[in-house]
Amino acid sequence: MASRVxxxxxxxxxxxxxxxxxxxxxxxxxxxxxxxxxxGNQKCLNS
Amino acid sequence: xxxxxELCSLFSDGNKNIHKxxxxxxxxxxxxxxxxxxxxxxxxxxxxxxxxxNRTSPAIALExxxxxxxxxxxxxxxxxxxxxxxxxxxxxxxSFVEEFLNAExxxxxxxxxxxxxxxxxxxxxCGYCFASQGSFGLExxxxxxxxxxxxxxxxxxxxxxRKNLEIDFFGGEPLINFKVVEHITAYGKKKAEEYGxxxxxxxxxxxxxxxxxxxxxxxxxxxxxxxxxxGRKATxxxxxxxxxxxxxxxxxxxxxxKFVESRNHENYYVRGTFTRKNLDFSRDVFHLFDLGLKHxxxxxxxxxxxxxxxxxEDIPLLEEEYENLAEGLVxxxxxxxxxxxxxxxxxxxxxxxxxxxxxxxxAGFEYFAVTPTGDIYPCHQFVGEKNFLMGNVFEGIxxxxxxELFRSAHIFSKSxxxxxxxxFLCSGGCHASAYQFNGNLFEPFETxxxxxxxxxxxxxxxxxxxKFGHKISEIMNSRDSLGEKD
Ligand code: SF4
Numbered sequence: 001m002a003s004r005v006x007x008x009x010x011x012x013x014x015x016x017x018x019x020x021x022x023x024x025x026x027x028x029x030x031x032x033x034x035x036x037x038x039x040g041n042q043k044c045l046n047s
Numbered sequence: 048x049x050x051x052x053e054l055c056s057l058f059s060d061g062n063k064n065i066h067k068x069x070x071x072x073x074x075x076x077x078x079x080x081x082x083x084x085x086x087x088x089x090x091x092x093x094x095x096x097x098x099x100x101n102r103t104s105p106a107i108a109l110e111x112x113x114x115x116x117x118x119x120x121x122x123x124x125x126x127x128x129x130x131x132x133x134x135x136x137x138x139x140x141x142s143f144v145e146e147f148l149n150a151e152x153x154x155x156x157x158x159x160x161x162x163x164x165x166x167x168x169x170x171x172x173c174g175y176c177f178a179s180q181g182s183f184g185l186e187x188x189x190x191x192x193x194x195x196x197x198x199x200x201x202x203x204x205x206x207x208x209r210k211n212l213e214i215d216f217f218g219g220e221p222l223i224n225f226k227v228v229e230h231i232t233a234y235g236k237k238k239a240e241e242y243g244x245x246x247x248x249x250x251x252x253x254x255x256x257x258x259x260x261x262x263x264x265x266x267x268x269x270x271x272x273x274x275x276x277x278g279r280k281a282t283x284x285x286x287x288x289x290x291x292x293x294x295x296x297x298x299x300x301x302x303x304x305k306f307v308e309s310r311n312h313e314n315y316y317v318r319g320t321f322t323r324k325n326l327d328f329s330r331d332v333f334h335l336f337d338l339g340l341k342h343x344x345x346x347x348x349x350x351x352x353x354x355x356x357x358x359x360e361d362i363p364l365l366e367e368e369y370e371n372l373a374e375g376l377v378x379x380x381x382x383x384x385x386x387x388x389x390x391x392x393x394x395x396x397x398x399x400x401x402x403x404x405x406x407x408x409x410a411g412f413e414y415f416a417v418t419p420t421g422d423i424y425p426c427h428q429f430v431g432e433k434n435f436l437m438g439n440v441f442e443g444i445x446x447x448x449x450x451e452l453f454r455s456a457h458i459f460s461k462s463x464x465x466x467x468x469x470x471f472l473c474s475g476g477c478h479a480s481a482y483q484f485n486g487n488l489f490e491p492f493e494t495x496x497x498x499x500x501x502x503x504x505x506x507x508x509x510x511x512x513x514k515f516g517h518k519i520s521e522i523m524n525s526r527d528s529l530g531e532k533d
Contacts, residue, residue, distance in 0.1 A: 004088045005127050006522060007136055008511060009395045011081030024211045025403065026247070027160035027414045 051098070051105045054125055057138050058102040064138045066468035067095055070508040071374045073523065077507065079468045081139025084395060084507060085131070086519075088526055090116060094124045147401055148459060156450050157207030159409065161214050162416040162427045163198060165190050165221035165228055171253050171295060174286045175322055175348050175355040183431040188419040189224040194440065195231040198417050201440040203242050212239070215249045217416075217427060222256035232268055249273065251318075253287070254302045255295065262309050269314070274303050277319040278331020278345065285324055286355070300338065312341050316389060319345040322355035326364050329372035336379060336386060344389030347498060349428070349480060362494060366501045373505035377512045391506040393472060395514070404458075407474030411437075411453025425453055428479030453478065456488045463491055469500045 057064075067076045067087065074092050076085040087095075094112060101108035112121050131137040166189040169176070199214070206212055214235060216228050232248055239246045250265055251273040265272055276299050277283040284294025307315055317340050321328035328345060335343045347365070350356040357365065373391065380386045408414060411425030418430055421440040429435040438444040458464040458475045467473070476491035476499065484492040512519055 003127065004091050004124055005076070005131060006086045007083060007131070008086060008515065009082065009084035010136060011078055011083035011139060022400070023157070023159055023209050023402075023413065025399070027213055027409055 051109045051121075051125065054128060055098055055102045055105045055108065057132060058099060061466060062099050063466050063468050063470075065095075067092060068504045070370055070504055073508060073511075073519070075504075075507060075511070076137075077468070078137050078139050080141040080471060081135060081137075082395065082471065083131075083136040083139070084511065085136070086522060090120050091124050091128070094121065095128075144401065144405065144459060148457075155207055156412055156447075156454065157209055158202055158205040158415065159209055159212060159413040160415075161198060161202055162217045162414070163190065163195070163214055163221075163231070164218060164416060164418050164427070164430065165195075165216050165231075166219040166224040167419050168223060169218060169220045169253070170223055170255055170290060171220065172288050172290060173253075174288070175320065175350050183418075185418070185431050190227055190419040192227055192230045194417075194419065194421045195227055196234050197421060197440045199231060199235045199238055199246070201417075201443070202246070203238055203244065205443070206242075206244065210244050212244055212246045213249070214246055215251060217251050220253050220256070221250060222252050222261060225256065225261060229264060232264075232270075236268075247271070251275070253295070254299045254306075255289075257302045257306055262306050266310050272306070272315045273344075274299075274306070274315060274317045275319070276300065276303060276317050276335065277321070278325070278328065279334045282321075282325045282328075282331050283319075286320075286322065303340070304338070307340065316342045316344045318389075319343075320348050321345055322348045322350070323352065323357050323361055324355065326361055327368060328365075329368045329375060332372055332388065333375055333379075336376075336384065341385045342387045342389070346390065347495075349483070357494060359494075362497055365498060369498070369501045369505045373508050377509060380509075380513060381516060388509070390502050391509040393503065393506040393510055395507065395510050404471045404474055406454070406457035407476070408478075410478050411456075412450040425449070426479060428477070429482075432482075452488070461489045461491060463496070467496070467500075469496075469503050472503045473499050 064079050065076060066079060067074065069075070074087050074089075076087045076091070076095075077083070078085075093115060097108045097111050098105075101111070109121075128137065164183070167183055167185055168187045168189060202212055202214065214231070216231075221228055228250070235246045235248070248268060249271040253275045257274075275287070276296070277287055280294070280296040283296045283299075287295045287299075289295050289298075303317060317335055319331060319335065321331065325331060332343060332345050335345070347357070348355045352358045372388075376386050376388055376391070408426070410429075414426060415437070416424045416427040416430050417440060418424070422430075423437045423439055423444060424430045424432070424435050425437065435449070437446045437449050444450065456475065456478060458467075458470040458473075461475055464470050464473075464475050473496075476495055478488050480492040480495050481488050481490055484494075
């Protein structure tokens with residue numbers, strides 16, 4: 001039987017080793033959003 | 048066998064821990080805290096729907112479901128959902144956040160990024176400008192070399208142990224004060240070296256003065272450049288006007304194309320704004336990609352509805368437009384075009400650190416705006432709001448309590464965010480719009496929330512296609528054919 005739920009991304013969203021921020025990633029407003037904050041795309045420089 | 052009451056108990060915190068949604072028919076299930084993403088079928092969709100609605104009365108949920116599905120299907124779905132929960136792929140735990148927040152309270156506050164208002168003046172007269180044609184409601188002024196140097200010193204002196212710092216040349220239009228931009232860049236580089244740090248510079252410009260000399264300068268200095276253009280000629284020229292009242296599209300497009308060529312189409316964003324005059328903004332975004340641009344960011348205007356902003360009745364249209372945009376961009380991407388739409392960029396695989404996820408942009412405690420006279424505000428959108436004047440670059444930040452206040456405005460201190468499925472991807476919304484529309488940093492602006500959530504859904508949809516390509520359609524097609532056999 002085909003699975004009814006297909007997991008495409010196995011969450012790592014908040015890894016335990018990421019609970020402390022190094023603060024080195026780009027600030028979102030310094031890039032292309034000056035009015036609607038989009039932080040989901042600021043690459044972690046430490047990964 | 049899994050009992051329905053077991054599943055209902057997973058919803059004891061309400062519906063905030065998982066979120067199911069469809070974009071253009073693709074049924075997606077997101078785990079809010081863990082970030083897992085699943086494709087689900089109709090039965091899973093319906094069963095979750097029923098449980099969400101009747102979570103305190105499992106018997107009613109079951110009764111409702113049994114009218115629609117045979118017991119075998121209901122059991123299968125429940126087994127699968129519970130097994131995902133056991134593996135931490137649904138209803139993931141977020142209790143560690145509290146520990147982090149307690150530990151952080153006394154953490155050091157340091158400056159990381161500054162938005163420099165190089166000129167409170169502009170060579171254009173755009174109708175919707177939140178900076179009041181560059182002046183921010185203040186005197187028309189330009190930044191001097193002295194203030195610029197002092198700003199660099201302020202950044203370096205207050206940056207603690209951070210190595211990567213940022214300065215954005217902003218305005219008004221920064222290029223009307225280009226000499227000072229050059230001066231600050233040279234000074235900043237030299238000083239940063241002395242401190243063993245790096246300052247990354249960005250420039251936000253309306254492109255009118257983006258001539259060869261400027262191109263050469265920004266390319267040599269590796270600056271990221273944000274180029275303003277709203278989309279189709281009619282859209283752009285309705286609002287983005289030259290001083291003589293004429294449209295800016297032709298001049299600006301010519302300059303942008305030359306410029307992106309000169310840097311091999313890298314390290315830039317073409318940034319546009321949409322208003323209630325172009326509710327069909329997806330066409331503007333498509334237009335920008337059709338010009339051959341690769342990196343595009345287009346966002347809703349910040350303005351009251353009687354000007355360019357949105358009425359409640361516009362919001363469903365905008366949500367639909369985001370879906371049209373996502374679908375159109377996926378089509379282009381699958382056909383081989385390079386597509387980078389800023390607001391659909393969500394890193395699904397490799398999440399960011401917790402501090403970043405819970406409080407977003409950093410305005411007011413690590414990111415600040417500096418006016419031409421050196422005054423410091425929490426961000427460019429607060430400039431001119433006297434209550435938010437935090438100090439100046441000569442004397443430093445006097446209102447330290449304000450830094451604490453901004454740092455404390457995160458997704459767990461805002462009651463609406465705490466209950467929101469999008470919390471870890473949104474990070475709590477824009478402080479300036481919360482203040483502007485609700486007079487309270489802790490109460491996000493609802494219209495922005497609705498659009499933000501739609502952007503996140505569309506972003507996930509786009510990223511799934513980016514990662515899995517045609518496989519997504521194959522899965523959906525095979526499901527359709529299975530469904531027919533049933
Ligand atoms: S700002 Fe709005 S969309 Fe974002 S997490 Fe808070 S309530 Fe949700």
